[in-house]
Amino acid sequence: MGTAREKAATQSVGADTQRSIVQRWGGSVIRPAPMGVTRVLVVDGDTGSRDLLSRALRDAGFLVECVGTARDALATFDAVRPAVVLVEFGLPDASGLDVCATLRERGRGRVPIIMIGSHDSELDAVVGLELGADDYVTKPLRLREVVARIRARLRWAGVGEDGGPSAEILEVGDVRMDPHRHEVTVRGRPVALPLKEFGILETLLANAGQVVTRTTLLDRVWGRDYYGDGKTLDVHVARLRSKLADGLANGRRIVTVRGVGYRFEAPTA
Numbered sequence: 001m002g003t004a005r006e007k008a009a010t011q012s013v014g015a016d017t018q019r020s021i022v023q024r025w026g027g028s029v030i031r032p033a034p035m036g037v038t039r040v041l042v043v044d045g046d047t048g049s050r051d052l053l054s055r056a057l058r059d060a061g062f063l064v065e066c067v068g069t070a071r072d073a074l075a076t077f078d079a080v081r082p083a084v085v086l087v088e089f090g091l092p093d094a095s096g097l098d099v100c101a102t103l104r105e106r107g108r109g110r111v112p113i114i115m116i117g118s119h120d121s122e123l124d125a126v127v128g129l130e131l132g133a134d135d136y137v138t139k140p141l142r143l144r145e146v147v148a149r150i151r152a153r154l155r156w157a158g159v160g161e162d163g164g165p166s167a168e169i170l171e172v173g174d175v176r177m178d179p180h181r182h183e184v185t186v187r188g189r190p191v192a193l194p195l196k197e198f199g200i201l202e203t204l205l206a207n208a209g210q211v212v213t214r215t216t217l218l219d220r221v222w223g224r225d226y227y228g229d230g231k232t233l234d235v236h237v238a239r240l241r242s243k244l245a246d247g248l249a250n251g252r253r254i255v256t257v258r259g260v261g262y263r264f265e266a267p268t269a
Contacts, residue, residue, distance in 0.1 A: 112153035
């Protein structure tokens with residue numbers, strides 16, 4: 001994705017950029033949002049579009065940080081730790097896809113990322129979602145819809161309207177999940193999961209011992225507006241099983257209920 005020059009721009013932050021970010025935030029490396037406020041990072045190279053979106057989000061009660069380049073996006077993300085990121089596909093110095101991929105590679109799996117496209121392209125949407133984005137909107141933006149999507153993604157990520165956690169620890173047998181911290185351990189061993197696999201496991205653990213239908217999992221993890229191939233769920237479940245298998249005391253725990261969905265086996269006494 002993108003030229004070597006573009007990728008380099010997303011992998012390093014120049015001293016001048018880092019210095020300006022630190023100065024902007026009063027010399028602090030990390031500046032979290034005030035209690036009761038949810039911070040949104042908007043990354044858009046179009047000043048007009050960026051300002052319009054910023055005003056709409058502030059009117060909706062969010063604390064908004066705006067940047068126009070991939071380099072500033074990565075530096076600002078580390079400095080302010082937003083609860084959600086909106087990033088445009090076409091940035092001046094790199095692709096928004098590279099920003100998305102870089103954030104996921106850095107382990108920022110729990111922070112929702114919404115891609116902003118300049119046109120309604122199914123291919124762009126698919127590529128963005130496959131690289132780790134959680135949603136996709138197109139210009140011209142329908143601002144009320146964008147606000148609604150942000151709130152929906154925050155609920156899914158375990159962040160309440162006040163910017164705090166809304167999810168509790170899930171523990172079934174030797175599998176333990178902290179949804180807010182995006183952490184999973186199996187018999188005390190950390191297991192790294194990308195957002196979709198994390199979401200599947202979270203839903204199954206919350207309903208341990210019960211069958212969760214395929215439709216429920218797709219709606220919960222991919223969203224009700226997902227109309228892609230249902231086989232993608234099977235692929236993600238297979239990957240999840242593989243990652244959990246080594247640490248499980250008695251082998252496979254995610255059971256396929258053919259024609260219905262999946263069940264996470266609760267341990268027997």
